[in-house]
Amino acid sequence: MGFTIRRHQPDDWATVWPLLRDTFASGDTYAFAPDSTEAEIHRAWIEAPQSTWVSVDEDDGTLLGTYILKPNQPGLGGHVCNCGYVVAPAARGRGIASAMCAHSQDEARARGFRAMQFNLVVSTNDGAVRLWQKLGFAIVSTLPGAFRHAQRGYVDAYVMFKTLVD
Numbered sequence: 771m772g773f774t775i776r777r778h779q780p781d782d783w784a785t786v787w788p789l790l791r792d793t794f795a796s797g798d799t800y801a802f803a804p805d806s807t808e809a810e811i812h813r814a815w816i817e818a819p820q821s822t823w824v825s826v827d828e829d830d831g832t833l834l835g836t837y838i839l840k841p842n843q844p845g846l847g848g849h850v851c852n853c854g855y856v857v858a859p860a861a862r863g864r865g866i867a868s869a870m871c872a873h874s875q876d877e878a879r880a881r882g883f884r885a886m887q888f889n890l891v892v893s894t895n896d897g898a899v900r901l902w903q904k905l906g907f908a909i910v911s912t913l914p915g916a917f918r919h920a921q922r923g924y925v926d927a928y929v930m931f932k933t934l935v936d
Contacts, residue, residue, distance in 0.1 A: 773834050773866065775873045778822035783812070785833040786824065790815060793856050797920025799895050800854070804920065815854075820881070823873065825857075825866050834861040837870045839877055842887045851883040867898075871905050878934055885933045892917045893926040907932045 778786065790811050794802040802811065816822055819838035826833055835857040842852040853874045857866045878886055888907065891898060903909075907930040915924035 772828040773825050773864070773869070774828050775823055775825045775870060778816065778824050778836065782824050782833070782836075783816065786815070786836050787811065789833060789836065789856055789858055797918075798922075799892055799898070801890055801917065820851075821877065823870065823877075825861075825870055832858075834858050834864070835866045835870055837874055839874055839881075841883075842889070849883060850885045850887050851878045851881075852887055852889060853878075867901055868905065871901070875932075875934060884935045885931060887932075888928075888930040890917065891928040891930050892919065893928060894919060894922060899928065899930075902930050905932075 787808055791806075791808070794800050794806055794811065795804045797804045802814070815836070815838055819840040821839045823837050823839070824833060825835040835855065837853055837855040839851055839853050841848040842850045853871070855867055855870050855874075857870075875886060886907075888902065890913070891902065891909075893899065893912070899909075909928045910931045911929040913927045913929065916927040917925050919925045
């Protein structure tokens with residue numbers, strides 16, 4: 771069972787929204803308010819980013835994950851991009867996040883970005899921290915108590931960074 775990463779199409783929203791809603795509602799990996807509205811998330815995930823992508827099962831088109839790509843800062847900081855990734859719970863352990871991250875780096879280079887930065891990687895999200903480090907991202911800063919985890923209270927968050935050019 772393979773998968774494809776492609777640009778988000780308007781019809782994808784019907785499956786992307788429940789995935790994002792449930793992920794953000796858990797309050798353990800993303801800074802979005804757990805009760806964010808569909809309109810708020812649509813603006814943040816579809817309208818604001820430079821591009822939005824989905825990973826789908828090649829056999830039946832099931833949504834496996836999604837990611838966004840955008841400049842991390844405007845103007846003079848616009849050469850560094852930022853991404854966010856969400857993998858469907860049933861698709862975890864299949865290499866979807868790794869593939870989306872590799873895809874996003876290729877896409878970022880093609881768009882002229884020189885580096886990628888993750889601004890708020892929750893320190894208790896061990897799987898994500900390990901994966902990003904395995905893919906060459908370094909923890910460049912620890913933000914003490916910067917994330918209000920739904921179960922654990924205030925926990926640290928990391929800024930992670932990777933240069934995309936030689």
